[in-house]
Amino acid sequence: MAQITLVESITQALAYELNADQRVVVFGEDVGINGGVFRATDGLQQQFGVDRVRDTPLAETMIAGIAVGMAAQGLRPVAEFQFMGFIYPAIDHVLSHAARYRNRTRGRLSCPIVYRAPYGGGIHAPEHHSESMEALFAHIPGLRLVIPSSPARAYGLLLAAIRNPDPVIFLEPKRIYRAVRQEVPDDGDALPLDRAFILREGNDVTLISWGASLKETLAAAEQLSTEGISAEVIDPATLKPLDIHTVIDSLEKTHRCVVVHEAPRFGGLGAEIVAQINEYAFDLLQAPVNRVTGYDTVIPYYRLEDDYLPGVSRIVSAVREVLEYSTGEVK
Structure with missing residues (x-):
């Protein structure tokens, strides 16, 4: 095939x-x-x-x-x-x-x-x-x-x-x-809507991202693994309605979370995900949920585009912050 x-x-x-x-x-x-x-x-x-x-x-x-x-x-x-x-x-x-x-x-x-x-x-x-x-x-x-x-x-x-x-x-x-x-078999088999996909299993931190930003999120998870940090990566796929249950199940293992998206930060879907985590799983958290996003500006022309889009280094830094918050030191 x-x-x-x-x-x-x-x-x-x-x-x-x-x-x-x-x-x-x-x-x-x-x-x-x-x-x-x-x-x-x-x-x-x-x-x-x-x-x-x-x-x-x-x-x-x-x-x-x-x-x-x-x-x-x-x-x-x-x-x-x-x-x-x-x-x-x-x-x-x-x-x-x-x-x-x-x-x-x-x-x-x-x-x-x-x-x-x-x-x-x-x-x-x-x-x-x-x-x-x-x-x-x-x-x-x-x-x-x-x-x-x-x-x-x-x-x-x-x-x-x-x-x-x-x-x-x-x-x-x-x-x-x-x-x-x-x-991709052309067999007509649909995937379920309203359900998130776990792309990588882990125990130390939950990374949530979608679309193109998953490329950098998965790369960040791979880099973190070389440091002994085990990241679980979730692709919501259907952003509305959100499969918050898969997120909660992940947080029962990891107790820490970082949300990554390239849309502007203010009012972005990352904020909704954080709100639902706080509403339904606050007692599971050992650190505030961190966000890595685009900036609250119009997306720039190509010379600055890479600076605007969330990159691997920004994601890795955000993960280290949530780990440092809960343990007092970077793992």
């Missing part, structure tokens, strides 16, 4: 669902003829035709609104926004309509939409092409927020998102679109 990248696993999942379910329709800017700006939909229009994979004008508000109408009438639209930084004109339809259809109709209608968007920094793009504003969508009741971090999880989670009866924001970390390859 050939190994594929994360972006290729997205293509594979879309092709599987387009073939398996005639209600699935893929559309967005340049998704058809060009196969998407990152080639996530490459070849799909040729395989399934213009009625199933359709190019749209540069109109994010229209894309979001059409998806709501399609979903309400029984289709399963997968709408792509070229970059997360272009999604803001669409928020009215997402917040006011897609996320509220089930509640508004007292369950008579659901809104099975997947809104896809590449997100995050690290590819030397301008600011509107590099943003990590996932916390905006986590705050909206009625939405699921899913962020894959590997080819296998991208495939399984996208299948689950398309099959889900309610709207899903599916953010794809473009910095790792082609950073790793895995064998």
